[in-house]
Amino acid sequence: MGAAQTDDQTLVTAWQAGNAEAGGALVQRYYPNVRRFFDVKVPRVAEDLTQKTFLAVQENLGKFRGESSFKSYLFGIARNQLLRHLRSSARAQAFERKVAFGGTSAQTSLSMIVANRQEHHLILLAYAKLGPDQQIAVELFYWEDMSTPEIAAVLDIPVSTVTTRLSRARGVLHDKIVDLTQPGAVRDRVLGQLDAWTRSLVPRPGA
Numbered sequence: 001m002g003a004a005q006t007d008d009q010t011l012v013t014a015w016q017a018g019n020a021e022a023g024g025a026l027v028q029r030y031y032p033n034v035r036r037f038f039d040v041k042v043p044r045v046a047e048d049l050t051q052k053t054f055l056a057v058q059e060n061l062g063k064f065r066g067e068s069s070f071k072s073y074l075f076g077i078a079r080n081q082l083l084r085h086l087r088s089s090a091r092a093q094a095f096e097r098k099v100a101f102g103g104t105s106a107q108t109s110l111s112m113i114v115a116n117r118q119e120h121h122l123i124l125l126a127y128a129k130l131g132p133d134q135q136i137a138v139e140l141f142y143w144e145d146m147s148t149p150e151i152a153a154v155l156d157i158p159v160s161t162v163t164t165r166l167s168r169a170r171g172v173l174h175d176k177i178v179d180l181t182q183p184g185a186v187r188d189r190v191l192g193q194l195d196a197w198t199r200s201l202v203p204r205p206g207a
């Protein structure tokens with residue numbers, strides 16, 4: 001079985017045993033996902049933080065015991081890198097306030113987001129109104145297809161809190177979309193299938 005078909009845990013175990021090829025396969029598998037995680041928040045340092053994340057994974061590989069999925073472990077480290085960057089750069093409050101998408105002052109790269117439809121742009125504008133951890137929960141659930149227990153591991157919170165956070169995030173998205181639009185077909189399409197439109201913001205494998 002090639003590395004592309006090998007499950008994460010098998011590759012992690014091999015990497016922990018010194019198999020660099022297994023480690024390389026995991027990096028290749030998840031590099032675009034982690035880069036996108038940073039690219040939609042701090043695009044100017046996305047590449048640097050992505051590399052720091054995988055370096056931290058390698059340096060702490062021995063601490064991974066498989067109590068959560070490798071993907072949860074990886075995104076937990078990515079989140080820590082993001083928060084560390086925001087604290088060290090004194091941008092935490094600015095990050096909370098910033099409109100990340102749309103408008104002439106937007107700094108966010110959309111290179112890894114499918115935003116070629118009016119509905120997608122609308123969702124992104126609404127998404128920018130979410131708090132940082134709400135954004136992360138939405139991204140992991142809709143874009144990374146992670147379960148609520150996996151997201152709980154990333155955010156280090158109870159599963160019930162993840163469920164509540166996602167529910168509140170959907171409510172914010174709904175309300176902001178209403179605020180941003182006039183009654184009509186676009187609003188009806190987005191609100192009628194909000195989950196599907198949010199999920200369709202990123203390319204799906206094999207799509």
